[in-house]
Amino acid sequence: MREKVLEVKNITKIYKIYRDNLDRLKEIFLKKKYHKEFIANRDISFDLYQKETLGIIGLNGAGKSTILKIIAGVIEPTAGEVIRHGRVTALLELGTGFNLEMSGYDNIYLNGTLIGMNKSEIDSKIDDIIEFSELGEYIYEPVITYSSGMAMRLAFSIAIFSNPEILIVDEALSVGDAHFSSKCTRALRERKKQNMSIIYVSHDLNSLKILCDRVILLNRGEIVDRGEPEEVINHYNFLISKLNDRDNRVVSTPNGSFGTLDVEILDVSMEGKESKSNIISSGERAEIKIKIKSKKDLSNMTIGIMVRDRFGQDIFGTNTKYHNLELNFKRDREYICKFEMDLNIGVGKYTLTTAVHSSFDHLNNCSCWIDNACEFEIAGVKGDFFIGICRLEPKIEFKDIA
Amino acid sequence: MIENILKSFLFAKREFKERYVGTSLGQFWYLLSPLVMIFIYTVIFSDFMKMKLNIIDNSYSYSIYLISGLFAWTSFSTIIMRLNTIFFEKAHLIKKVNIPIYTFMISVILSEFFLFSISMVLAIIFLIIVSQPVTLTFLWLIPIMVIQTIFALGLGVIFALFTPFFKDLKEIIPILTQLWFWATPIIYLSDMIANRYPFILKYNPFYHFVKLYQNIFLYSKAPSIKEILLISTIASSTLLLAIYLYKKMVGTIKDII
Numbered sequence: 179m180r181e182k183v184l185e186v187k188n189i190t191k192i193y194k195i196y197r198d199n200l201d202r203l204k205e206i207f208l209k210k211k212y213h214k215e216f217i218a219n220r221d222i223s224f225d226l227y228q229k230e231t232l233g234i235i236g237l238n239g240a241g242k243s244t245i246l247k248i249i250a251g252v253i254e255p256t257a258g259e260v261i262r263h264g265r266v267t268a269l270l271e272l273g274t275g276f277n278l279e280m281s282g283y284d285n286i287y288l289n290g291t292l293i294g295m296n297k298s299e300i301d302s303k304i305d306d307i308i309e310f311s312e313l314g315e316y317i318y319e320p321v322i323t324y325s326s327g328m329a330m331r332l333a334f335s336i337a338i339f340s341n342p343e344i345l346i347v348d349e350a351l352s353v354g355d356a357h358f359s360s361k362c363t364r365a366l367r368e369r370k371k372q373n374m375s376i377i378y379v380s381h382d383l384n385s386l387k388i389l390c391d392r393v394i395l396l397n398r399g400e401i402v403d404r405g406e407p408e409e410v411i412n413h414y415n416f417l418i419s420k421l422n423d424r425d426n427r428v429v430s431t432p433n434g435s436f437g438t439l440d441v442e443i444l445d446v447s448m449e450g451k452e453s454k455s456n457i458i459s460s461g462e463r464a465e466i467k468i469k470i471k472s473k474k475d476l477s478n479m480t481i482g483i484m485v486r487d488r489f490g491q492d493i494f495g496t497n498t499k500y501h502n503l504e505l506n507f508k509r510d511r512e513y514i515c516k517f518e519m520d521l522n523i524g525v526g527k528y529t530l531t532t533a534v535h536s537s538f539d540h541l542n543n544c545s546c547w548i549d550n551a552c553e554f555e556i557a558g559v560k561g562d563f564f565i566g567i568c569r570l571e572p573k574i575e576f577k578d579i580a
Numbered sequence: 581m582i583e584n585i586l587k588s589f590l591f592a593k594r595e596f597k598e599r600y601v602g603t604s605l606g607q608f609w610y611l612l613s614p615l616v617m618i619f620i621y622t623v624i625f626s627d628f629m630k631m632k633l634n635i636i637d638n639s640y641s642y643s644i645y646l647i648s649g650l651f652a653w654t655s656f657s658t659i660i661m662r663l664n665t666i667f668f669e670k671a672h673l674i675k676k677v678n679i680p681i682y683t684f685m686i687s688v689i690l691s692e693f694f695l696f697s698i699s700m701v702l703a704i705i706f707l708i709i710v711s712q713p714v715t716l717t718f719l720w721l722i723p724i725m726v727i728q729t730i731f732a733l734g735l736g737v738i739f740a741l742f743t744p745f746f747k748d749l750k751e752i753i754p755i756l757t758q759l760w761f762w763a764t765p766i767i768y769l770s771d772m773i774a775n776r777y778p779f780i781l782k783y784n785p786f787y788h789f790v791k792l793y794q795n796i797f798l799y800s801k802a803p804s805i806k807e808i809l810l811i812s813t814i815a816s817s818t819l820l821l822a823i824y825l826y827k828k829m830v831g832t833i834k835d836i837i
């Protein structure tokens with residue numbers, strides 16, 4: 179059993195909502211109740227072990243930030259207790275406590291003291307911090323002249339060199355450029371090997387899958403799931419898709435479609451077999467359902483799909499004709515066409531375009547065409563890791579030929 | 581707790597270094613303001629206006645009277661005003677770093693006490709220049725200054741705690757402080773109101789402080805045990821009330837700033 183570095187026990191945080199501050203003040207001193215309650219966290223308990231990275235996910239307003247602030251000690255819980263066995267450093271928001279008039283160099287001392295380092299500790303690490311931040315000569319310029327990315331780099335560098343037992347990272351990594359954010363990810367992994375534990379909150383599902391050993395899912399202030407990242411993230415995706423259901427899952431917008439409209443595309447949906455939502459792992463089997471209604475008797479028709487990446491590039495397209503299916507529609511009948519396939523494409527956001535036409539392509543008698551009929555996201559990789567947009571599944575061989 | 585108080589020292593030291601960073605006169609500014617005050621009260625009041633108190637035999641007697649009271653008041657009111665807005669000034673830190681708020685309050689007290697000491701030293705140098713006797717009695721200044729600063733801390737914290745609930749206090753406190761200033765015999769002599777408004781003197785806690793400074797500066801008169809006990813009681817009861825309120829209210833304040 180590894181050592182616990184943090185114990186969160188039955189944390190409940192209730193924000194009291196008052197008509198005005200006078201009521202709030204009256205309640206501190208009088209017995210009477212003047213407030214309505216908003217429960218931000220309800221009975222949250224978990225432990226964090228040494229060298230562990232724990233992810234926390236949840237929809238907006240699920241109580242992620244509240245629990246982080248309570249762990250960091252910035253706000254007090256209404257009930258429950260947090261036991262910290264070591265220094266907790268929180269990167270709650272960028273540029274925590276920077277004095278904008280002062281140089282980056284002086285701010286290292288300022289910030290370092292705030293998060294609990296003493297002077298000799300900072301003296302011994304300041305060169306590493308400056309080097310890691312890649313600020314170079316800018317370190318002697320006032321922070322007010324920095325771009326937000328530069329300030330973030332400095333904040334992150336200080337935090338990681340303060341060698342906390344527990345580091346809380348709240349969305350901070352998503353701000354930097356690709357170079358720095360991959361450097362941060364590497365640094366976090368390295369620190370983890372030493373013996374830092376990390377609590378990581380992000381909406382970037384891919385980085386959660388890469389970094390975390392365990393993930394907790396919050397919904398409306400409560401823990402609804404915990405366990406392996408893959409599983410919990412699927413649960414999260416399910417919550418999102420439910421949310422989308424509730425608003426408008428307008429998959430087929432009448433505005434977005436064009437064509438003769440002899441055939442109408444009623445609904446397009448896409449779902450991962452495991453994730454049960456439109457956030458799908460690379461390599462996972464997914465099902466696309468296209469529901470159509472024909473207004474005429476038509477024969478020799480084709481239903482096609484096209485997957486495009488976020489730049490609008492065609493990634494993959496196919497249709498029923500290429501698969502030698504002959505489709506004949508009858509007047510006023512509805513049909514469903516399913517495409518099932520393994521999504522062997524790289525991580526990222528994609529859109530799905532669908533069309534109904536005759537013959538091989540939509541140049542012939544296009545009945546209905548919808549751009550961006552639905553969106554989906556590939557997050558995380560099932561099976562062997564790869565980079566790029568398509569998975570070519572190589573067989574790799576290596577042998578000694580001498 | 582001890583660690584946090586050590587941190588207050590660090591903050592105070594840093595604030596001291598940083599306040600005038602980038603100015604060409606640098607830390608000389610700390611001396612400038614009390615020096616200008618001394619200059620005004622000697623040149624304007626004693627040399628130009630020839631205002632003189634006949635209570636002691638020194639042509640700068642009124643200046644001496646003014647300086648003792650004003651320096652004490654300046655420190656007192658500055659602390660109250662600075663503490664009053666501390667939750668707003670430090671909101672960006674309070675919300676992100678786990679450091680108790682009293683750390684920042686104590687750091688204000690420390691740096692203001694240091695400035696207070698500088699101004700008192702300058703005042704004593706001034707006394708020597710105008711050949712006003714400076715005796716060992718002046719050592720009494722040290723405990724009185726400490727007790728006054730504790731009183732200012734207590735009162736400042738109490739006001740500061742209520743300000744997040746009533747933003748108006750931000751405006752009200754400076755005005756109240758002004759009124760309080762004129763209700764205290766600093767510019768005028770206590771004799772001038774002692775007969776007509778004795779209650780103003782009796783119930784004005786700061787009067788009990790300021791009169792001790794004035795007695796030391798003008799007559800080298802040491803405070804009596806009774807007087808010291810009185811100001812200690814005022815200061816400690818204010819501080820205890822402040823601590824009680826702080827514990828009760830600080831959690832809620834963290835939620836609303």
